[in-house]
Amino acid sequence: MLVELRDINKTFGKVRANAAISLKIPPASIQGILGENGAGKSTLMKILSGFYTPDSGEILLDGKAVQIHSPADAIRHGIGMLHQDPLDFPPMRLLDDFILGREGGLFPNHRKAAREFRELAGQFGFALDPEAYVDSLTVGERQQLEILRLLWLGARILIFDEPTTGISLPQKEKLFATLKKLAAEGMTVLFVSHKLEDVEFLCTEAAVLRQGELVGGAEPPFDTQRLVEMMFGKEVPLAPKKTARPGGKVLSVKSVSIEGVRLQIRGVDLNVRAGEVIGLAGMEGSGQSLFLGACAGLTQPVGGSFCLDEDERDMTGRSHLDFKKRGVAYLPAARLEQGLVPGLTLTEHFVLSEGLGGFFIDRKKAEALARERISLFNIKGTPESVVEALSGGNQQRALLALMRRQLSLILVEHPTRGLDIESTIYIWSKLKERCDQGTAIVFISSDLDEILQYSDRVLVFFAGQVSPPLRAESLSVERLGALIGGKLWENLPKEAANA
Amino acid sequence: MRDTPARRVLFQIGAVVLALLVTTVVLIAAKAPPLAAFVNIVQGAFGSWDVTSNVLVAWVPLLLVTSGLLLTFTVGLWNIGIEGQIILGGIFATWALRVYGSSGMSPTLVLILAFVAGMAGGSLWAMLAGALKTFGGVNEIFGGLGLNFVATALNIWLIFGPWKRPGVASMSGTLPFDQRLWMPTVTPQSMLSVPTVIIAVAAIVIVYLMIQGTYFGLRLKAVGKNAKAAYILGIPTWQHMMASFALCGLFAGVAGAVQVTAVYHRLIPSISSGYGYLGLMVAMLINYKAAFAAPVALFFAALNVGSIQLPIVLRLDSSLAGVLQGTLVLFVLLGQGLRQRVLKKSQVAS
Amino acid sequence: MTENEVLRSLAGVLAAAGPVIFGVTGETISERAGIINLSMNGTILLSAMGGFAVSLSTHSLVLGFLAGAGIGALVATVVAFSSITLKQSQVAVGFVLALLCRDLSYFLGNPIMGQMGPRVSLLPIPGLERLPLLGPLLFTQDPMTYLSFILIFLAWFFIFRTRPGLMLRGIGEKPAAAYVRGANVGRLRYFYAALGGAVAGLAGPIYSLSVKAGWKGTISGLDGIGWIVLAITIFGGWSPFRAALGAYLFAFLQWFGLVLQPSLPGVPSQVLQVAPFPLMILTLLLVNIGQADWVERTLARMPESVRRDLSKVLRAMNVTPPAALGTPFEKD
Secondary structure, rough: OOOEEEEEEEEEOEEEEEEEEEEEEEEOOEEEEEOOOOOOHHHHHHHHHOOOOOEEEEEEEEEEEOOOOHHHHHHOOOOEEEOOOOOOOOOHHHOOOOOOOOOOOOOOOHHHHHHHHHHHHHHHHOOOOOOOOOOHOHHHHHHHHHHHHHHHOOOOOEEOOOOOOOOOHHHHHHHHHHHHHHHHOEEEEEEEEOOOHHHHHHEEEEEEOOOOEEEEEEEEOOOHHHHHHHOOOOOOOOOOOOOOOOOEEEEEEEEOOOOOOEEEEEEEEEEEOOOEEEEEEOOOOOOOHHHHHHHHHOOOOOOOEEOOOOOOOOOOOHHHHHHHHHOEEEEEOOOHHHHOOOOHHHHHHHHHOOOOOOOOHHHHHHHHHHHHHHHHOOOOOOOOOOOHOOOHHHHHHHHHHHHOOOOOOOEEEEOOOOOHHHHHHHHHHHHHHHHHOEEEEEEEOOOOOHHHHHHOOEEEEOOOEOOEEEEEOOHHHHHHHHHHOOOOOOOHHHHHOOO | OOOOHHHHHHHHHHHHHHHHHHHHHHHHOOOOOOHHHHHHHHHHHHHOHHHHHHHHHHHHHHHHHHHHHHHHHOOOOOOOOOHHHHHHHHHHHHHHHHHHOOOOOOHHHHHHHHHHHHHHHHHHHHHHHHHHHHOOOOOHHHHHHHHHHHHHHHHHHHHHHOOOOOOOOOOOOOOOOHHHOOOOOOOOOOOOHHHHHHHHHHHHHHHHHHHHHHHHHHHHHHHHHHHHHOOOOOOHHHHHHHHHHHHHEEEHHHHHHHHHHHHHHHOOOOOOHHHHHHHHHHHHHHOOOOHHHHHHHHHHHHHHHHHHHHHHHHHOOOOOHHHHHHHHHHHHHHHHHHHHHOOOOHHHHH | OOOHHHHHHHHHHHHHHHHHHHHHHHHHHHHHHHOOOOOOHHHHHHHHHHHHHHHHOOOOOHHHHHHHHHHHHHHHHHHHHHHHHOOOOHHHHHHHHHHHHHHHHHHHHHHHHHOOOOOOOOOOOOHHHOOHHHHHHHHHOOHHHHHHHHHHHHHHHHHOHHHHHHHHHHHOOHHHHHHOOOOOOOHHHHHHHHHHHHHHHHHHHHHHHHHHHOHHHHOOOOOOHHHHHHHHHHHHHHHHHHHHHHHHHHHHHHHHHHHHHHHHOOOOOHHOOHHHHHHHHHHHHHHHHOOOOHHHHHHHHOOHHHHHHHHHHHHHHHHOOOOOOOOOOOOO
16 A cells, blocks of 8 residues: 655644654555654654644545544554554453454454464464463564554554564564565555664665654665764764863773663673763663663662772662762653652752751751752752743753762763753753763763763663773764664774773 | 632632532432521531530541641552551550559659550551551552551450450440549530640641651652652652651541540540541642641531531431531542643643 | 251351442452542442432332442442543542442431331242252342352453453553554543442442341441452452452351351450451552562562562462553553
């Protein structure tokens, strides 16, 4: 089926997720949709599959305009989507998950369904037992189940959102074989991914989104450099950087392994020194948040150890509050959900983090403290402002202002996400100030320019794999983009930078 | 439509009006004269000094309980186990009176000991519910409920067992304590004891100051509004939850002690008299803001006492008070949701 | 006791568990869809009073039961409305309704207190009633008790063997996944909350028209049953058979307490009657302990093989509620 998206627009609050996107996808093809985090890929696909309705624009199937207002409409038109986080039912058996949602009589015919299930599974070579439970399946197997289900419901257009996240290599190869087979049978396959190698191998065409717009397309043979350029933008001449003079040991990560829900990190080594800035690069969900959380004591590693300071105090297994006491600060990305308390004022936040002595709140002292911090960090708000009324940039400034005076390590997730240029520069100037005072910083960012601009060394995360620390000078936007997309990892061990 | 204080009050008044309307309908369904019923309640509460003093008698434990609950609500907990905490307070107070009552110590000292024991009892029982939640993952609603029933059973066992009246155990409780061990009341016949009123008022003032004016209170608020962020800000969350349980239990224990020493002068099977659940409703109605606790608790106490006469005068069950209280809280809750929905719709439209 | 007496007592236990079965089954359905109906205690009282009142004035047992079901459905709809449409806390509204409905039942039921009303009579099944053991036990009961037996199977069959039952499990487990499969989550939740409420609402009339016939207000002994129902629903792991087991266990423990009464003169009856409650707390403790923070942290530090085994044990004990229980469903 020929799928056409015409002039699709979708805005969430102040964020323009999709801006006038028009795209034509021919049948019997595998269309790649590339883009970095926040480019708008998932939103566009969710519109096509009926999960969202566009603010304006049309969807045409085989030249005819169709109304898709819900997932039920979409599947009726033959559009099915495999979401990034599998939307299935873990405690149920495969067969039940398979049958659920299919229209029919009061009593589902289990035997017939099981037979058809096995037939379909056989066609694609999937080894799935209908009597097994969904939560016993690996991610790759859950995908296979969903593929079978959508095909059984008559899908002719299949959308795969980041399908290779968290699956093993043999499963990936199987998936690719499946996709090629589907395309060969005349299906329209949409493959949303940030993994360049996968797209280059698999797709008959690629479209690139950036910041809500369709910036370009490409056909095989693919030019990686061109793709990276479209995804991340042109290289910006970097401002001259002050090289840090690294001081004493702040954090020693030794052979740390962490088990997440969908991926595992194994054997990471890292030595962070005072005054250093370490950037953690990679697409969201590649393991950086997991790693950073473990450095803060919020998640427990299953192997290895975390040691703080020169005396290499072993903090493995200790709670985050213990880490805090040793001078570690953690700034989460979800400012309002995890970092700040909605309903409390700025003054109240400062009071809470300062640990002022006494029983009764000294209002004068508290207000003075708040005014001092507000001016120091240029927060557009009054001591009485509730944090949810502040803009994103000011919330981030507030988070910075909440940090204690003496810190050895600042762990920050996405310090400038969603902020304008002015706030971004300001936030970094404040962070750099800390560096000059000897604090080390480890930060996560999806913005390659930010990573290259501010890091001394960079770790790249890809599907749970962690690169050895790389000197930032040795990286360019293209190289970093390629690494994030999973390419060029072969030569890394040779150039591992030493502390 | 913007969210102004005026609009908020409008919705609340609407809730009150709706509650009165629904109660009127209920009265009509019961073939009872609505106006006469309402008038009767008012008379039953404020018609004479006797009944007014009884309203104050009911107000004291209710205010104590509400004060304590404000602490657990601030930290985001549903302390349904409050009834059991009152009971344990009463039990411990009775124990103290029994042990020290005839020891020769001055009655004042014995009474003070009884109150301290009551605080300990309520606090311990609350911390048990807290421990079940923190270390056992048992939801405080069901843990509290279960403990309520256990406390009731314990109470009855004591009344019919080890602490029973000489001769035949009786539903009217343990043997009444000697008069010198009674809290001083306004008149010998009245159950109203001024010291207890002072204690209750002190309780709400203390809780108000604690929540609004201390670092501890601020930390409780933070944990209640966003436990994850509070933790990252450095606040040990479960310790604060346990502390709030302990403090709430303390206030509940005092309420139990008041019931034993000032109202009934003995331990009775229904020593908690439903004040725990009523306190939960008061707290919900005042939207967990201490400033309105005293007047609303007084209002609810007046409804309870005022409806005592209903069976006699109008042949109506005194549970009419509960109907009024319940519909009021229900409509305030629903009104809250309605207001938020209307607000959201107008925001989207703009 | 003679064998006959024992059999008849046990038959009584089965009958006494009947209303609890209705309550637990109804609540299981509601919670499977994601709605906790904390008003259960009040609902049972109100439906008991209402059913008795209607039955008294119409002289019809059927109408009485229907009234009870209707009341249950109505109260449950209020809870559903406040949660699904108004996005308020199910716990808060449910709790208030528990108290409100209880007081409503006392108030409106006052005039009919103590009156004699229609009563469901025993309906021994001809032929089967003469079977040894099973006859007096299972087949010499009244229609509602028979219905309670059937209800267990019916509920189980519906939830686990039919297409709509499958969707019911879906919306309570992961509403987003059900949504992408075409379900109108809000509408289904309303429906199942009301259905669950109706089934639970039948528990009340069973008391007032059968097991504890009549309406006796505050001394009806019904106050508290609703809370037990909620606890047994959790104990039952949201599965009709296991929930029924919990109900029978509860009824049996209560009866056993009464039996033990004469041999324990020092212990008042109420104490033995609350014996199920500490048991309930213990059960809740065991089924939830695996998720406690300190347990997770201790687990993470153990060697892999120990960790795997312990995790398995904890997971077997664990009773997982429908994952979306109590949470409203929002698309964006």
